[in-house]
Amino acid sequence: xxxxxxxxxxxxxxxxxxxxxxxxxxxxxxxxxxxxxxxxxxxxxxxxxxxxxxxxxxxxxxxxxxxxxxxxxxxxxxxxxxxxxxxxxxxxxxxxxxxxxxxxxxxxxxxxxxxxxxxxxxxxxxxxxxxxxxxxxxxxxxxxxxxxxxxxxxxxxxxxxxxxxxxxxxxxxxxxxxxxxxxxxxxxxxxxxxxxxxxxxxxxxxxxxxxxxxxxxxxxxxxxxxxxxxxxxxxxxxxxxxxxxxxxxxxxxxxxxxxxxxxxxxxxxxxxxxxxxxxxxxxxxxxxxxxxxxxxxxxxxxxxxxxxxxxxxxxxxxxxxxxxxxxxxxxxxxxxxxxxxxxxxxxxxxxxxxxxxxxxxxxxxxxxxxxxxxxxxxxxxxxxxxxxxxxxxxxxxxxxxxxxxxxxxxxxxxxxxxxxxxxxxxxxxxxxxxxxxxxxxxxxxxxxxxxxxxxxxxxxxxxxxxxxxxxxxxxxxxxxxxxxxxxxxxxxxxxxxxxxxxxxxxxxxxxxxxxxxxxxxxxxxxxxxxxxxxxxxxxxxxxxxxxxxxxxxxxxxxxxxxxxxxxxxxxxxxxxxxxxxxxxxxxxxxxxxxxxxxxxxxxxxxxxxxxxxxxxxxxxxxxxxxxxxxxxxxxxxxxxxxxxxxxxxxxxxxxxxxxxxxxxxxxxxxxxxxxxxxxxxxxxxxxxxxxxxxxxxxxxxxxxxxxxxxxxxxxxxxxxxxxxxxxxxxxxxxxxxxxxxxxxxxxxxxxxxxxxxxxxxxxxxxxxxxxxxxxxxxxxx
Numbered sequence: 001x002x003x004x005x006x007x008x009x010x011x012x013x014x015x016x017x018x019x020x021x022x023x024x025x026x027x028x029x030x031x032x033x034x035x036x037x038x039x040x041x042x043x044x045x046x047x048x049x050x051x052x053x054x055x056x057x058x059x060x061x062x063x064x065x066x067x068x069x070x071x072x073x074x075x076x077x078x079x080x081x082x083x084x085x086x087x088x089x090x091x092x093x094x095x096x097x098x099x100x101x102x103x104x105x106x107x108x109x110x111x112x113x114x115x116x117x118x119x120x121x122x123x124x125x126x127x128x129x130x131x132x133x134x135x136x137x138x139x140x141x142x143x144x145x146x147x148x149x150x151x152x153x154x155x156x157x158x159x160x161x162x163x164x165x166x167x168x169x170x171x172x173x174x175x176x177x178x179x180x181x182x183x184x185x186x187x188x189x190x191x192x193x194x195x196x197x198x199x200x201x202x203x204x205x206x207x208x209x210x211x212x213x214x215x216x217x218x219x220x221x222x223x224x225x226x227x228x229x230x231x232x233x234x235x236x237x238x239x240x241x242x243x244x245x246x247x248x249x250x251x252x253x254x255x256x257x258x259x260x261x262x263x264x265x266x267x268x269x270x271x272x273x274x275x276x277x278x279x280x281x282x283x284x285x286x287x288x289x290x291x292x293x294x295x296x297x298x299x300x301x302x303x304x305x306x307x308x309x310x311x312x313x314x315x316x317x318x319x320x321x322x323x324x325x326x327x328x329x330x331x332x333x334x335x336x337x338x339x340x341x342x343x344x345x346x347x348x349x350x351x352x353x354x355x356x357x358x359x360x361x362x363x364x365x366x367x368x369x370x371x372x373x374x375x376x377x378x379x380x381x382x383x384x385x386x387x388x389x390x391x392x393x394x395x396x397x398x399x400x401x402x403x404x405x406x407x408x409x410x411x412x413x414x415x416x417x418x419x420x421x422x423x424x425x426x427x428x429x430x431x432x433x434x435x436x437x438x439x440x441x442x443x444x445x446x447x448x449x450x451x452x453x454x455x456x457x458x459x460x461x462x463x464x465x466x467x468x469x470x471x472x473x474x475x476x477x478x479x480x481x482x483x484x485x486x487x488x489x490x491x492x493x494x495x496x497x498x499x500x501x502x503x504x505x506x507x508x509x510x511x512x513x514x515x516x517x518x519x520x521x522x523x524x525x526x527x528x529x530x531x532x533x534x535x536x537x538x539x540x541x542x543x544x545x546x547x548x549x550x551x552x553x554x555x556x557x558x559x560x561x562x563x564x565x566x567x568x569x570x571x572x573x574x575x576x577x578x579x580x581x582x583x584x585x586x587x588x589x590x591x592x593x594x595x596x597x598x599x600x601x602x603x604x605x606x607x608x609x610x611x612x613x614x615x616x617x618x619x620x621x622x623x624x625x626x627x628x629x630x631x632x633x634x635x636x637x638x639x640x641x642x643x644x645x646x647x648x649x650x651x652x653x654x655x656x657x658x659x660x661x662x663x664x665x666x667x668x669x670x671x672x673x674x675x676x677x678x679x680x681x682x683x684x685x686x687x688x689x690x691x692x693x694x695x696x697x698x699x700x701x702x703x704x705x706x707x708x709x710x711x712x713x714x715x716x717x718x719x720x721x722x723x724x725x726x727x728x729x730x731x732x733x734x735x736x737x738x739x740x741x742x743x744x745x746x747x748x749x750x751x752x753x754x755x756x757x758x759x760x761x762x763x764x765x766x767x768x769x770x771x772x773x774x775x776x777x778x779x780x781x
Contacts, residue, residue, distance in 0.1 A: 001224050003258045004231050005061065007160065008247045011236035012041035016051055018240035021393040022247035026061035028094060030236060033081055034066045034074075034189070045084050052088045056491040057452060057484060058393065059418070067096045067116035069187045069633070072613045072641035075502050079103070086111060086495035094139065096173060096187070098591060099616030105134045107500035111493075112136040114160070118173035118187065119591060123568045124151040126592025131157045137229065142167055142214070143286050143565065143663050146222060151568055153227040161223060164246055165234025167211040167285055167295070169195050170660035170719075174564055174608060176632065177659045180721055181698070185633055185780040187610065196301035198340070200697040201666050202689075206298030208666050208696055215273070215282035217250065218264040221257045223287070242276040244388040249273060271306060275381050280304045291677045291714075292668040300341055305334055305377035312359060314370045321360050321376050328353045330382030333362065336375045345370065346379070395454040398483065400445050404462040406430045412445070412475055414483035421486045423479035425472075428465035435464045436472070444472050451480055502615070511736035512627070512648035516604075517755065518561055518587075518655070518742040522553050524751035529557065531759055533741075536561050536587050536604075541710040542574050551581035561587040563709050563716065564608050565661050570711045571596060585626075594623055602626050607652055607740065617644040627738055632657055632725070635779030636733060648738055653727045654754060654766070655742030657774060659704065662717040666706065667691040677714040684710075691717065705745055720744060725774035728763040 008019035010029040019027050029051065030042040043051060048064075055062040064085050070078055078100065085093060085108075092112035095101050101113055114137040115121060115130045122141040130138050137158035140149065144161070153159045168175065175186050177194050184190040195209040214234075216223065223231065231254065233246055249269060256262045265273075274282070280297040281304075283290045309323040321333075327349055335345040347362055354360045364370055401413040410425040438460045445458050517528040518536040525535035536559040539550060551560065560583055566574065575596060578586065586598065589606035603625050610631040611617050620628060621644060630639055630651040639651075667682060667690055682690035695703040702722040708715040727734075741758060743751040757763050 001258050003254060004224055004228050006250055006254055007230045007232045008243060009233060009236040014240040015243050018243040019247055020058055020060060021391045022244045023251035024060060024247050027055060028063040028065060030065045031081055034068050034078060048088050053488050056488040059491050061091045063092045063094055063114060064090050065094045066100055067094045067118050068189045069610050069612045070097045070100055071638055075613060086497050089492040089495055091493050097616060098619045099613045102615050102619040107498050108495050110496050115139060117141055120171050120173040121592045122565060123592060124155050125571060125595035127152040127155040127157050129592050129595030131155060141171055143171055146226060146287050148567055150226045158229040160230040160232055161228050162214060162234055163216045163231040164214055167214050169209045169211045169662060171565055174661050176657055179633055179780050180657060180659060183780055187633060188780060201670055202694055204670055207301045208298050208669060210297060210301035211295055212279050212281060212283040212297050214285045216284060216287055217253050219284060219288055220253045221262050224257050241385055241388045244391050245276050246273060275306050275384055278304050291675055292664045293672050294674045295664045296669045302341055303379055305379040307375060308378045309376045311370055311372050311374045311376060314372060317363060317366060318361050319364055319370050321362060323354060323356055323358060323360055325356050327360055328383045331378050332380035334377045334379050335370055395452045397456045398453050399456050401459040402441055402445060404428050404465045404467060406463055406465050410475055412479035414479050419487050419490045421483035423475055423482055425475035428467055431464060431466040434466060436467050438462060445476055512738055513736060514738045516650055516738060516740045518740060519751060521748050521751055524748050527752050528755055534559060542570055543710055543712050544573050547574060547577040548580060551577050554581060554583060556584060558583060559585040559587045561606050562589050562593055564589045565716050605629055614642045617642060621646055629740060633775050633780045635775055635777060638779055650738030650740050651734055652740040652742055654724060656720040656724045656744050658718050658720055660719040662719060665691060665717055683708055723770055723772045726766050726771035727773060727776055728766045
């Protein structure tokens with residue numbers, strides 16, 4: 001088996017040092033702008049240069065995240081950032097925006113493109129699109145099964161898989177919850193993680209969107225056998241100690257799997273990882289077909305720690321704890337109140353180290369309410385922290401050869417498996433009184449101070465010379481410093497930079513005042529068509545035994561909008577049904593769907609393909625779309641900053657925004673179900689505990705509606721905003737543009753009434769509804 005790359009996070013220099021010490025093969029890091037972790041410390045230009053030199057010396061790949069969506073007015077700043085990346089000589093850039101990818105292809109042709117998980121690629125056809133576009137690697141969506149991973153590997157594109165760390169509950173790049181809940185867009189690196197907050201589902205309180213962290217350690221042999229190129233550890237916002245522990249453990253696992261001696265994690269190894277961070281045990285996620293309650297922990301969204309005991313007695317300032325695990329001075333403990341995680345009590349144990357089975361005394365703040373019987377967990381282990389600090393990166397092994405011959409120029413050769421450097425010094429003299437002995441020369445050459453090298457052997461060629469120690473010192477320093485500089489340069493990526501000008505556009509677009517009606521309701525769709533509107537049928541059931549019947553009700557003028565998440569199996573079922581129904585028009589809803597065979601179809605770009613800048617639009621033009629939907633995170637002024645005179649635009653003037661795509665079912669999670677999703681029939685049978693007519697309600701009373709898309713694997717759940725976005729008051733701003741009306745939860749009659757409102761200009765029905773203008777006015781951060 002080929003050994004995959006172990007890719008580690010580097011949120012700052014401490015994280016970088018931890019990753020290198022733990023044995024990573026590559027690191028990914030963010031810059032001061034355009035990264036999906038804006039709250040991480042990240043790297044400025046000087047720090048990036050220093051980090052590049054360190055990684056180059058240790059032959060560790062270094063990838064920069066430029067994986068946010070870029071607005072038109074940010075293009076010049078983006079070019080400055082990319083110029084810095086090229087100057088430093090990074091190995092690849094991880095991107096989400098196809099406009100950014102287009103710039104890199106044109107201006108930096110040998111800078112490798114890695115497709116961020118934010119592109120939501122989850123199929124082999126999506127991988128084909130990326131490969132044809134010019135991407136070298138895809139970072140797969142976390143929702144991929146092992147079967148899908150294998151299919152992607154077979155396309156020939158490098159395949160990167162998240163192996164450990166946080167799991168986004170929504171398909172990455174398709175989450176608008178933070179955006180619509182508070183104006184902080186995950187697509188812009190500013191996610192506020194509202195998914196980790198408490199919600200109410202079916203009158204039950206819990207964190208129904210808070211996922212357990214992924215741990216795929218025990219699945220390493222299967223992933224390696226599948227041919228995965230890179231195994232990624234999530235955690236640019238985590239502490240260096242976390243990076244050290246997790247990366248070091250996965251280093252051992254990968255090496256042992258390749259060498260045929262792999263063993264699953266034992267209890268101590270799993271506890272050591274969990275001690276650094278866990279959210280109530282781990283999940284093997286979708287790679288190992290985890291489901292529902294196996295994905296979600298509704299009771300804890302922050303670090304759960306390790307259970308270590310129970311409160312025996314309480315006092316005003318002191319409590320006694322019976323411990324079930326060893327406890328050390330400085331350990332961070334937490335007393336669980338049983339109310340909620342915000343009410344838990346954090347303390348630091350200060351006292352003698354104690355063995356399990358004993359009783360310890362701990363101080364609490366006066367007035368803290370602690371009761372006997374409360375459970376105690378350890379959040380941080382002082383001894384573990386100290387052990388991890390002792391983990392040091394391995395220095396580079398070198399061979400040194402000194403050639404010191406009378407009346408010849410002195411030379412020192414420093415060599416490793418990749419480079420050799422030769423330093424030349426003064427001419428060696430014939431000895432008059434004192435000969436420079438070989439022992440003295442070796443002693444001198446072993447003086448490496450804090451240089452990151454380890455001398456394997458020293459070979460001395462000398463015929464007995466005299467050389468001042470100061471001259472030998474200088475020659476040694478020149479040799480070692482020159483070797484380090486040459487090795488850094490050897491592994492540095494020399495980036496070609498072409499001339500590339502970006503012209504600022506004017507507000508020009510191809511005019512086409514066409515209305516598009518997206519709905520699953522065929523009766524309402526027929527009414528829309530009778531008024532000259534293009535009906536875009538939205539299938540909610542693509543099971544093989546059902547989809548042909550639904551599509552058979554459509555006429556040739558209809559479009560079918562593809563579900564955003566559509567794996568290879570279900571794409572094959574749906575595309576066959578579309579062909580059988582003689583439908584010629586398809587609206588795409590994921591950029592990867594351009595990898596499908598669309599040669600006989602008219603295509604349109606749907607609302608969930610984000611194109612925020614003119615360069616992205618120009619990249620999209622080559623696929624000849626009939627219309628491009630305006631992405632919902634652009635405000636009107638930002639939209640006016642982009643143009644494409646060859647493609648008409650359509651803006652959604654009515655409809656609820658889809659905020660999330662969920663691969664777990666809140667109904668099944670609330671029932672505590674771990675398995676059986678493939679054969680679930682609760683919704684089809686209309687059971688009261690099913691997802692039908694249910695919502696997730698947040699702490700301020702916003703009720704997010706849920707609906708399922710059925711397929712032959714299991715259902716995908718979509719979560720929608722509590723209010724519909726309606727731009728009827730701004731309708732005159734969109735003259736010459738297409739309009740999209742998207743109905744989801746409305747009855748047939750309500751849909752017809754909404755259509756008539758836009759046909760007649762009488763918006764009284766919309767004025768009577770509680771609606772929002774979304775991001776039309778303010779946009780997002």
